[in-house]
Structure formats: C-alpha cells, structure tokens
Amino acid sequence: MMNEFIPLERCIHGAVYEIRSRNLTVGVFVKDRSGFIGIREKFGSKYLFMEYHYETGAPFGTVRPLKKLGLAPKGIPLREHLETVDKSTKRPVEFDRPIADGGRGWYFLDTGEASEHIHAVMLPNKKLFKFLSSAEKAATLKCKKCKYSFTRSRLDKNGHCAMCQSARPSP
Numbered sequence: 001m002m003n004e005f006i007p008l009e010r011c012i013h014g015a016v017y018e019i020r021s022r023n024l025t026v027g028v029f030v031k032d033r034s035g036f037i038g039i040r041e042k043f044g045s046k047y048l049f050m051e052y053h054y055e056t057g058a059p060f061g062t063v064r065p066l067k068k069l070g071l072a073p074k075g076i077p078l079r080e081h082l083e084t085v086d087k088s089t090k091r092p093v094e095f096d097r098p099i100a101d102g103g104r105g106w107y108f109l110d111t112g113e114a115s116e117h118i119h120a121v122m123l124p125n126k127k128l129f130k131f132l133s134s135a136e137k138a139a140t141l142k143c144k145k146c147k148y149s150f151t152r153s154r155l156d157k158n159g160h161c162a163m164c165q166s167a168r169p170s171p
Helices: 126-139 162-167
Strands: 015-020 026-030 035-042 045-053 061-071 081-086 093-095 106-108 120-124 140-142 149-151
Touching: 015 035, 015 126, 026 061, 026 126, 035 061, 035 126, 045 061, 045 126, 061 126, 081 093, 126 140
Parallel strands: none
Antiparallel strands: 015 026, 015 061, 026 035, 035 045, 081 120, 093 106, 140 149
C-alpha cells in the first residue's frame, strides 16, 4: 500500500489522479480551488463532487493524490455543474440574495427580470462525468474475493482488498 501522496504544489491543473479520499477514487485537479472533481455515489445516485487536497487542512482537506493517471481532454469544463437555468423556460438564471434582505432573489440573466416563479436547476457536466467514468473504470480492479472495485493501490499482490485480507485465516 502506498503511504506517500503528491503535495499540493506538484498537482497539475487538469490532470487526473488516483486518489484516497472520503468519497472518490479518481479525480481531476482544479488548481484555483485546490480540489479534485470525481464521481461520488450516494443513495444510489452518482454525480460529480469536489473534495479538497489534504494540505488545505481540516475539516475539508480529505484528498491524498497518489498517482497521476493522465490529463482531462481540452474543452471539457472542470466544474461539477455547467450553468443554472429555469426548469420551464431553460433560460439562464442567477440568485442575488433573498428579497427579505433587499435582494432580487432569483432572476433571469438575459433580462435581469426577477421572478418568484423561477424553478432553478443546475445542468450537470455530462462530458466530464463520462470522461471520469471511463478513467475510473480503467483505474480500478475488482477484489478477487468480494468483487468490489478498488484502485490498484488498495489491492494486495494477490488482488485482495484490505477487508478480504484481514478475513483470511492465518497460515
């Protein structure tokens, strides 16, 4: 098992890394946020999620990059979501601040018109999700015993994860 990780100053914007973190196994580094976007699974849903480099500190610095795997293709925005739009009109929207605090609330970007009827939804970054799905699939193997997927660094030389290693009887 690898114990060393790549320091923050050596991480490359747009590079894809095998990582150790709370929720991700592979992530693309976003320099201006000191974080990694990867695919998280929660309650049966998979979505893009960012976790931050370990050196950014507690409580959010949870990622230890272990190995550079490659680069994200140029032209794919390195963001979890693209833009926010109104669900019915598909027009881009933004939030100012609550009306009660003197703001406009949600408003249309094209006209500046505020409306209490805006139903804001974030558009997912489907291209980045597809790319990271492929990168994750290429970087993982199934444990020979339990069949769960792990990055190569989390399997022993016989292809077993830590749980299956500890469950095996001693010789």
